[in-house]
Amino acid sequence: MLAAPQTVPDLDFQEIQIVLDFETYYDQSYSLSKMTTMEYVADPRFKVWGVGVKIDQDPTEYYTADEIPSLFDSIDWSICNLICHNTLFDGYILAEVYNIFPGFYSDTAAMARGLDPHKSASLAATAERMFPNDLTMRKGTELVMAKGVVDLPPGLETDIARYCIQDVDLTYAIYAKIAQSYPASERDIIDLTTRLFCDSPLELDVDFVEQLITENETNVDSLIENSGLTRAQLNSSAKFSAHIESLGLTVPVKRSDTTGKMIPALAKNDSGWKQLVTMYPEHNNLWDARTAVKSVVDNTRGQRFLTSVTKRGMLPIPLKYYAAHTGRFGGTEKINLHNLPRDSKLRHCLRAPKDSLVFAIDLSNIESRVLAYVAGEAVLLDAYKNGEDIYCSFASKIYQKTIPKPLKDGTPYLYDTERFVGKTAVLGLGYGMGAQKFFDTLKSGGRTNDVDLGFAQDIVNLYRSNYPSIQGYWKLCSRMLFAMLDRNQQGVSFGPITIGDRQLILPNGMSMKYPNLEYDPNFRQFSYESYKGGRLRVEKIYGGKLAENIVQALSRIILTDAMLMIDLEEHADVAHNIHDEILVVAPANRKKETEDMLMSWMTYPPKWAPGLPLDAECKTAQHYSK
Secondary structure, X not given: OOOOOOOOOOOOOOOEEEEEEEEEOOOOOOOOOXXXXXXHHHOOOOOEEEEEEEEOOXXXXXXXXXXXXXXXXXXXXXXXXXEEOOHHHHHHHHHHHXXXXXXXXXXXXXXXXXXXXXXXXXXXXXXXXXXXXXXXXXXXXXXXXXXXXXXXXHHXXXXXXXXXXXXXXXXXXXXXXXXXXXXXXXXXXXXXXXXXXHOOOOXXXXXXXXXXXXXXXXXXXXXXXXXXXXXXXHHOHHHHHHHHHHOOOOOOEEEOOOOOOEXXXXXXXXXXXXXXXXXXXXXXXXXXXXXXXXXXXXXXXXXXXXXXOOXXXXXXXXXXXXXXXXXXXXXXXXXXXXXOOOOOHHHHHEEOOOOEEEEEEEXXXXXXXXXXXXXXXXXXXXXXXXXXXXXXXXXXXXXXXXXXXXXXXXXXOOOHHHHHHHHHHHHHHHHOOOHHXXXXXXXXXXXXXXXXXXXXXXXXXXXXHHOHHHHHHHXXXXXXXXXXXXXXXXXXXXXXXXXXXXXXXXXOOOEEEOOOOEEEOOOOEEEEEEXXXXXXXXXXXXXXXXXXXXXXXXXXXXXXXXXXXXXXXXXXXXXXXXXXXXXXXXXXXXXXXXXXXXXXXXXXXXXXXXXOOOOEEEEEEOEOOO
């Protein structure tokens, strides 16, 4: 582990608080429900009706489109804390339309998600939660009257101005109520993720994207022609299944997670599909064409990229703050850049500006390391401290022979399957996964035809016997579930986790909440309420699952703390986050210094886990290539 870099200077400033809300034209076909923010703002129909602005403690004022330029010119934006409800929208308009980039971004919608991840973060819902007994603190409905009206008549403009002022005042009241107690590091993460969207440091290689789309379409057309079927037949599960049966083959099936009924298992990651493809290579023309027709992610994303590029040629990075109650980021704006697959060629279209490089650095085995630390699993911790490839080490135990780690000099690796089994075990069995699910997970990988259910059970038993403290941690997490329901245990700590009322308090001051957590003694089962897709659901929770939540939340804090420290470095800009990986843009002539700095911050253990052995891997290129 490299030594920690020097502490960076304090960059606090005497800020001006500006609460702001734009009102813009929309109609039936032109709206944010049908378009991304980038497409909406770039569209020729885009029109600002006006903006509501509250500066510090002054009363909120509404300014028409004609009045906005002089107002904005009078403000020193470099010392402003911009506060909006969904700042990705209003901040993006400031950047793209007015070329304004505030010194700091705050977002009450993001804060609302952080406080109540299981509930709606809309302005209306947030205001009702924050001010349940004050009916004056409610979002208006006047905006619907302006739908499809390009030029607002005086009477309607007065109504929209009143509506806008109410939204600004609600946003200010929400911010005033929660900002002071909201962890400073999390406010900084909201600022950073908003800047990645409004002022991205990554360029889009437009020519590369257009060429990739053309090549993909040409390849798909060729494969369709070779298959002898039409695109419609290949795209329809029912029609494609009928064709498979006409060849005398059995269509693989699986149980639908939605309906519980048996359906064709024809997705590229379905074990039944992989087995079908392996057993009948003489029909590769069909399998390749089906896969190509269904795999349109790169083309769809590529088209979105092209419609998202800013006037300055940059690609906004839309990350959804606190998309999960563990704090993990999610994708948004219909391009889900938070889940850009490793095999996607679209990674190569994200490039650094001239004379700069993209540094892709990710935390190695972060969840397994954190789990070993909180569980006190000495064997696993020592293996990480000694620099072992833990996947190969555990695979060696499984197969009772030495499984060497792959070399990085291009030497062919002969133990890919064995290491895959070891990796799947280390990553999957730490949270109580049973033999059947482990077996299914292995089969979905498509490289383990020699593994049967009995062998899977042996691997599960081997993992639990080798790492008994992890199994003990599941039991400790079960105790935490009971403790969350016991008022006398609130404030009790289990390592870096502190018990609260139906919540676990994290070391950064945030909480993982379990609304209406209950224990059913008849079924010996815990459950809590979760809102997903606007619907109330009841989720089951148990020791192993809670351990997973804790590990993911702590791993996220390690990652975001590193992001903040890296971003404060003078010659480096955080550019993106994908799971446990951070992209950084820095000058090409500082390659070695930047790589050393990144490794230092990524491997520096947090104060709440001083003995945690962290490791990272960095790859550098002119574009995102990892």
